[in-house]
Each structure stands twice: as C-alpha cells, then as structure tokens.
Amino acid sequence: MKAVLCKEYGPPERLVVEELPSLEAGPGQVVVSVRACGVNFPDTLIIEGKYQFKPPPPFSPGGEIAGTVKAVGPGVTTVKPGDRVVALTMFGGYAEEVVVGEANLVPMPEGLDFVAAASALTAYGTTFYALEERAQLKAGETLLVLGAAGGVGLAAIELGKLLGARVIAAASTPDKLQACRQQGADLTIDYGREELKQRVKDLTNGIGVDVVYDPVGGALSEAALRATAWNGRLLVIGFASGEIPRLPLNLTLLKSASIVGVFWGAFLMREPERARAMHVQLLTWVRDGRLRPHIHARYPLAEAAKALREVLERRVQGKVALTVE
Secondary structure (H helix, E strand, O other), X not given: OEEEEEOOOOOHHHOEEEEOOOOOOOOOEEXXXXXXXXXXXXXXXXXXXXXXXXXXXXXXXXXXXXXXXXXXXXXXXXXXXXXXXXXXXXXXXXXXXXXXXXXXXXXXOOOOOHHHHHOOHHHHHHHHHHHHHHOOOOOOOEEEEOOOOOHHHHHHHHHHHHOOOEEEEXXXXXXXXXXXXXXXXXXXXXXXXXXXXXXXXXXXXXXXXXXXXXXXXXXXXXXXHXXXXXXXXXXXOOOOOOOOOOOOOHHHHHHOOEEEEOOHHHHHXXXXXXXXXXXXXXXXXXXXXXOOOOEEEEEEHXXXXXXXXXXXXXXXXXXXXXXXX
C-alpha cells in the first residue's frame, strides 16, 4: 500500500510517498481501506513536532478518515469487511490503509459520500464540543466566530445557527466573508480593514457578544474578549496566527466573563462514549443536509504536501480532503 510518510519533523515539503507492506489487524483492531482523509491544521503541527501529541517518525499524518473495512482482527464483532466507516486516528490517515481500534469506528450513514464524511468529524466535532459542552451556547445568544472562513470557522457558523444563535463571522478578506455569508452568517466583520472591538459593539448596540469562538489567537483574542457581553465566554480553540495571547485577566473580572479551554482531543480519550454519540449525531446532520461541509479542494494522496501547504498558508476556505482511488 502507498503511504505519505513524515520521516523527520519539518515542513510539508519533507513528506515522501512510499510503498509499504499491507497492514494486518490485531486483536480488537480493524484494517480500513481509506477512501478519503480530511486535511486539518493540526496536521501541519504534528509533522513539525509542534502538536500536543508527537508520534516518533516515521509516521503518516492524517487523523480523520472515511473508507471501507478491509479486514477485522480477533474479537471484533461490530463491523465486517465491506462496511463503510468513519474514524478518528490522530495520525496514520494519509495512506491507502490504516489500522483502527474497533471502538474508534463510527458507522457511515447510507447516502453520505466519503469526502463529506472524512471532512466532518474534526471540524464539526471540535466545534460541537466547544459550543454545546464548553460554552453551553443558548438559542438567542450572539456568537462571534474568528477565522470564520477556515474549516472550523465555517463549522462554527453552521452549528451556531443550528443551535439557534445569531452569528457574526469575522475574517480577513471580502471573499472569505462571502463564503461565511453563504454558510449562513447573519453579519460579518472584515478585521483586515475594520477594528474588531468597535465593529462588534456597533453590531450589538453596545452590548457585546455572548460567546467568542477563537481558533486564531494573537491580538484578535484580546480585542474579542473586550467585545464580550456580561457573562461572556471566550472559547480557546487554537492559535492559527502562531501567537499565543497574553490576556489581561481584569477584563474577565469586569464582565464576569470566562476564558474556556477546548481540548477536543483529550475529550475523545477521556469520554469516548459521549464523543461517539456526538459523532453519530453530526454524521446524521450531514447526511440529512442540516450541515454541509464546504469542500475547498480535493487532492490525490501524492499531493498531500501541496494540500498541507494550502492549509498552512491560510488559503483554504472550509476543508481540504485527500482522496484514494
């Protein structure tokens, strides 16, 4: 089987494609023939050794796959060869085959295509956990989404609307904001040209927003925190800007506001049953058209480095997927 390998930590251009022996399933394991793999920002970190989890090289990046069961190991009872499945693997997905623990598989609903399925769990899963569990977003509240044209940003717009919120999307260019409006944003802010805090105040009649969804970090985090309402919540999703902000905590005191961490990967490991139920719900919403992953581009496995470079340089609106014929 072919696999994209990270043999030493570094930029996407150091990845290589090699032919490897086919995989075998051990007890409780399943070999999945990968048909599509989502490309996510954490993939750019894991190949540089900058992510919270650091697999030793050589390894394949890619933690979000959809495909068919090729073989099952001893003791596996819930799936059989030929079944369509989705799985989160942390790494290993940029390959024609991947070994997954039986408990980590989610059945793929009929009528859902592989690329959509492989583009759903990471962005929507992170966001569903953030909005539902961590922020406890309520219908009628106002949600501000930073970096709103990225994969998790567009997911936050959609899920915010699905949960009944009024959504303000903030991004850096007019074309990105157009994508946000197409995904359902009620209002938009171009923080490449507008001052974020003041524009939020203008759009909320001086009240501010109830929840901030922040995958960007940097200077935008403090501006967004200053634009929260009483009892506001700032969700710390990640730091796509490359800068971890140092926030003045007196702002939380003055507003009775909260800074809320969102470590979705740890949630998956600590509460797998709850996470699985969320995944089933999300895939059902995607199948039914209530959520629509925005696929920016599809690349063959051999062009994984190009796909990662697109994500790294923030040229992607929505999601990028690798496909395996």
